[in-house]
Amino acid sequence: MDAKISQIRKDILIASNEAGACHIGSALSCVGILVNLFYREKLKPEHFIFSKASGVATYYAILADLGHFPKEKLAHYLKNYPLPSTEVPGVVHSFGSLGHGLSVACGMAFGDRDNKYCVLLSDGECQEGSTLEAVSFAGHHKLNNLHVIVDNNKYQALGKTDDIMKMDGIFEFMKRTLPDCVIADTVKGDGVDFMQDNSWHYRNLDKEHLEKALCQI
Numbered sequence: 241m242d243a244k245i246s247q248i249r250k251d252i253l254i255a256s257n258e259a260g261a262c263h264i265g266s267a268l269s270c271v272g273i274l275v276n277l278f279y280r281e282k283l284k285p286e287h288f289i290f291s292k293a294s295g296v297a298t299y300y301a302i303l304a305d306l307g308h309f310p311k312e313k314l315a316h317y318l319k320n321y322p323l324p325s326t327e328v329p330g331v332v333h334s335f336g337s338l339g340h341g342l343s344v345a346c347g348m349a350f351g352d353r354d355n356k357y358c359v360l361l362s363d364g365e366c367q368e369g370s371t372l373e374a375v376s377f378a379g380h381h382k383l384n385n386l387h388v389i390v391d392n393n394k395y396q397a398l399g400k401t402d403d404i405m406k407m408d409g410i411f412e413f414m415k416r417t418l419p420d421c422v423i424a425d426t427v428k429g430d431g432v433d434f435m436q437d438n439s440w441h442y443r444n445l446d447k448e449h450l451e452k453a454l455c456q457i
């Protein structure tokens with residue numbers, strides 16, 4: 241899987257540079273998670289909700305690699321649809337504002353108990369009331385066919401997640417209540433040493449930094 245992770249990281253960096261897109265660190269932190277889901281566990285895109293909207297470059301890169309659209313269109317989609325959008329082949333639900341993905345995934349899993357569904361959340365959106373309500377719903381209805389993964393890269397838009405709101409209690413509630421929940425400890429900007437903090441949350445990748453980043457992948 242290391243070769244696939246490396247390839248997807250390169251696809252993200254090149255397309256982000258071409259599209260003038262930001263949120264690169266958020267995308268890089270979840271590459272390992274998505275590669276494991278789609279290549280090892282063979283998860284079908286129609287059974288997946290990408291709630292961590294800002295990291296969408298990873299989701300689009302995976303969909304392109306799986307053949308849902310030509311890889312040449314990756315930068316186009318990233319530029320025109322910088323958040324998960326059903327205008328992009330393979331995406332089953334559009335998202336903008338964070339905090340709604342788990343509710344959608346709960347509805348899908350509740351309505352179709354015969355299939356397994358998976359949702360990827362960011363750590364920051366676990367602070368949203370709507371997310372915690374969905375956790376309670378999933379626990380009450382014993383949604384054993386719903387797999388919840390939190391990309392815990394420890395940063396959100398305005399700084400370190402724990403500085404904005406301590407996450408230990410929230411994560412404990414989620415693990416105790418959800419039938420199947422994994423808090424994945426990840427690294428923001430994983431694979432590129434100068435992106436491993438919050439300084440690249442809103443920054444675009446110029447040619448100089450692209451070349452520097454690609455040398456590390």
